[in-house]
Amino acid sequence: MRSRFWIILAGVVCAAGVALAVPKNAAPPRLVVVIVVDQLTPDLLDRLGPVFTGAFKTFRDRGLRFLQARHDHALTQTAPGHFVLLSGRHPGPAGVPANEFYDRTERRIVYSVEDRQSRILGADGRGASYRNVQATALGDWMKEADSQSLVYSVAGKDRSAVLLGGQRPDGAIWFHPQAGGFTTSTYYADTIPKAVQIFNARNRVEPFFGKDWQRALKDEKLYRTYAGADDAPGENMISRDEDSPVFPHRLTGRPASDGFGAFMAFPWLDELTVKLARHLIESTRIGLDDHPDLLAVSLSAFDVLGHAFGPNSQEAMDAAIRVDRELGAFVQFVEQRFGRGRVLLVLTSDHGVMPLAEVCRSKGLPAARVSAEVKAFRTRLFDELEKKYESAARLFLFRGQENIHFDHEELARRRIDPQDLYEEVRLLASTETWIAHILDREELLHPRDLNPVGQQMLHSFHPEKGADLYLIPKPYLITQGAPRGANHGSPYDYDARVPLLFYGWQAAPKTANRPVRTVDLAPTLARILGVATPDGLDGTALEELISEN
Numbered sequence: 372m373r374s375r376f377w378i379i380l381a382g383v384v385c386a387a388g389v390a391l392a393v394p395k396n397a398a399p400p401r402l403v404v405v406i407v408v409d410q411l412t413p414d415l416l417d418r419l420g421p422v423f424t425g426a427f428k429t430f431r432d433r434g435l436r437f438l439q440a441r442h443d444h445a446l447t448q449t450a451p452g453h454f455v456l457l458s459g460r461h462p463g464p465a466g467v468p469a470n471e472f473y474d475r476t477e478r479r480i481v482y483s484v485e486d487r488q489s490r491i492l493g494a495d496g497r498g499a500s501y502r503n504v505q506a507t508a509l510g511d512w513m514k515e516a517d518s519q520s521l522v523y524s525v526a527g528k529d530r531s532a533v534l535l536g537g538q539r540p541d542g543a544i545w546f547h548p549q550a551g552g553f554t555t556s557t558y559y560a561d562t563i564p565k566a567v568q569i570f571n572a573r574n575r576v577e578p579f580f581g582k583d584w585q586r587a588l589k590d591e592k593l594y595r596t597y598a599g600a601d602d603a604p605g606e607n608m609i610s611r612d613e614d615s616p617v618f619p620h621r622l623t624g625r626p627a628s629d630g631f632g633a634f635m636a637f638p639w640l641d642e643l644t645v646k647l648a649r650h651l652i653e654s655t656r657i658g659l660d661d662h663p664d665l666l667a668v669s670l671s672a673f674d675v676l677g678h679a680f681g682p683n684s685q686e687a688m689d690a691a692i693r694v695d696r697e698l699g700a701f702v703q704f705v706e707q708r709f710g711r712g713r714v715l716l717v718l719t720s721d722h723g724v725m726p727l728a729e730v731c732r733s734k735g736l737p738a739a740r741v742s743a744e745v746k747a748f749r750t751r752l753f754d755e756l757e758k759k760y761e762s763a764a765r766l767f768l769f770r771g772q773e774n775i776h777f778d779h780e781e782l783a784r785r786r787i788d789p790q791d792l793y794e795e796v797r798l799l800a801s802t803e804t805w806i807a808h809i810l811d812r813e814e815l816l817h818p819r820d821l822n823p824v825g826q827q828m829l830h831s832f833h834p835e836k837g838a839d840l841y842l843i844p845k846p847y848l849i850t851q852g853a854p855r856g857a858n859h860g861s862p863y864d865y866d867a868r869v870p871l872l873f874y875g876w877q878a879a880p881k882t883a884n885r886p887v888r889t890v891d892l893a894p895t896l897a898r899i900l901g902v903a904t905p906d907g908l909d910g911t912a913l914e915e916l917i918s919e920n
C-alpha cells in the first residue's frame with residue numbers, strides 16, 4: 372500500500388513539474404490534430420510551393436517549420452514510422468521493427484498490427500490492433516491524465532490508424548478493401564461506430580469504379596513545368612488495364628467480387644479520409660470542452676500512388692494538390708469551429724521516398740535496380756555454406772531480402788558458433804558491390820561504437836523479432852524485384868527525412884534549422900498538453916514550442 376502511495380505521489384509531482392514548463396499564459400490547446408501524409412518528402416512543400424493554395428501553403432507560410440526533421444531508425448516503413456510519431460520511442464525495441472517481420476519465437480512472418488484475437492467489422496478476416504506493441508502512445512497518456520480526453524485516429528491503412536491511436540483510443544478507423552468503406556476491429560468496438568456507418572452510407576466507394584482520375588488543375592502546362600513529362604521513364608501503372616502511366620487513370624475492376632483494394636491507389640481515398648476526419652469532429656464531442664482531445668489523420672493513397680509513379684511525377688503532384696486543397700478546407704473548418712489559438716495542428720510523415728532510379732540517374736546519382744545481384748548473392752551464399760556445413764538449409768530459419776535468420780536451436784545442436792556463421796557471411800559479402808554495411812545480432816545486442824547507420828539499425832532491432840544479419844545496401848540501390856516504381860525503407864536521408872510543421876495554438880511562424888528527430892514529436896505534444904510521459908522515451912520535447920512562445 373505504502374509503495375503504491377509513493378508511486379501515485381511521484382506521478383502527481385512529475386505531472387505538475389511538466390505542466391509548469393509551459394508558459395503560464397498559454398492554455399493548452401483543446402484539440403491536437405496530427406496529420407500524416409504517407410510518403411510526404413520535405414522538399415515537396417517548396418518544389419511545388421507555387422501551386423499550393425490550401426493547407427500546405429498555410430503550414431509553410433504561417434506555421435513553425437523544422438527544416439531538418441528525421442526518422443532515426445533504419446527500416447523506414449509505414450508501421451515503424453507511424454508508431455514513432457506518437458509514441459516518442461524507437462520502433463524496433465518496442466516491437467514494431469518493420470511492416471512485417473519474421474518472429475523467431477513464433478517461427479513465422481508476423482504483420483505488425485495483426486491481431487488473431489480480434490475480427491474486422493463489416494468484412495471477413497483477421498482484425499488489426501495495437502496488441503503486439505510493447506509501448507503506449509500520446510493518446511494513452513492523455514487518457515491517463517484526463518479520462519474525459521477523446522482520442523481518435525483515421526487512416527487509409529490499418530497499420531497507420533492503429534499505430535497512431537495507441538492502446539486504448541475511442542476509435543481507430545481505417546479503410547478496408549473488403550468492407551469497401553471505413554471500419555475498425557473488435558479490439559476497439561463491437562460494431563462500426565455510428566458516425567462511421569453514416570459516413571460510409573453517404574460516401575459509397577463503388578461509384579468511383581469506372582471513373583477517371585483527371586488532373587485537378589486544368590492547366591496541363593503547369594504539370595509539365597513542375598513535374599516534367601507525364602510518361603516519364605520508370606513510372607509504373609496502377610491498374611492491370613492501363614498500358615501507359617499517363618492521365619487519365621481509370622479505376623477499373625469489379626469491387627463486388629474483387630474487393631475495393633484498387634481504390635487505395637487513387638487520391639480519392641485521401642480526400643475521403645479527410646472528409647471522415649471532419650465528419651468525426653462534427654458528430655462527436657471532439658474539441659468541445661476543456662478536456663484536451665487528439666485526432667490523428669493519416670493519408671495512405673499518397674504512398675500507394677507514390678510507389679507507382681514516384682515523387683516527381685505529375686500524378687504525385689496532382690495528389691499533393693488534392694491533399695493540399697482538401698486539408699485546406701479541413702484546417703479552415705477546424706479554425707472556425709474552435710478558434711486558431713485553441714487548436715494545434717501538426718503536419719508530418721511516416722517516411723520519405725527515393726525518387727525513381729531513372730530520375731536519380733538523370734541527376735548524376737548512382738541509382739540502380741540491383742535485385743538480380745541480391746538474388747545471385749543469396750544463391751552464392753547458400754552454395755558456399757553448403758560446401759562447409761552438411762544440410763546447410765537447416766541452419767536458416769528465414770532468409771529475407773536483406774536479412775538472415777539462423778536457427779539457433781539447430782546451431783546449438785550442431786555446436787556451431789553463430790559468430791562463425793556471421794564471419795562466413797561477412798567474408799562472402801565483402802566482394803558484393805551493392806552492400807554498404809552488415810550488422811549482426813551480437814553487435815546489436817551489445818552495441819559499441821556503431822556508425823550512424825548502425826545506430827539507426829539499433830533503433831529498428833528487436834531481440835526476438837530481429838534477424839541475425841542485416842545487409843544494408845548502398846544509397847540509391849533498389850533491391851526489390853519490381854522493374855519500375857519508387858521505394859523507401861532505407862536508413863538514408865531521402866527515406867528518413869520528413870516534414871515537421873506546427874500550425875495554430877501558440878506556434879509562431881518561423882523556421883527552425885537544427886536537426887530534430889521524429890521521436891521528439893510525442894514528448895513535445897505531451898508537454899504542451901501538460902500530460903506526464905512514461906519513463907524511457909527516446910525523444911525530448913522541442914524547445915521551440917515550449918519556451919519561446
Ligand SMILES: [Zn+2]
Pocket residue numbers: 410449674675678859
Ligand atoms: Zn510505402
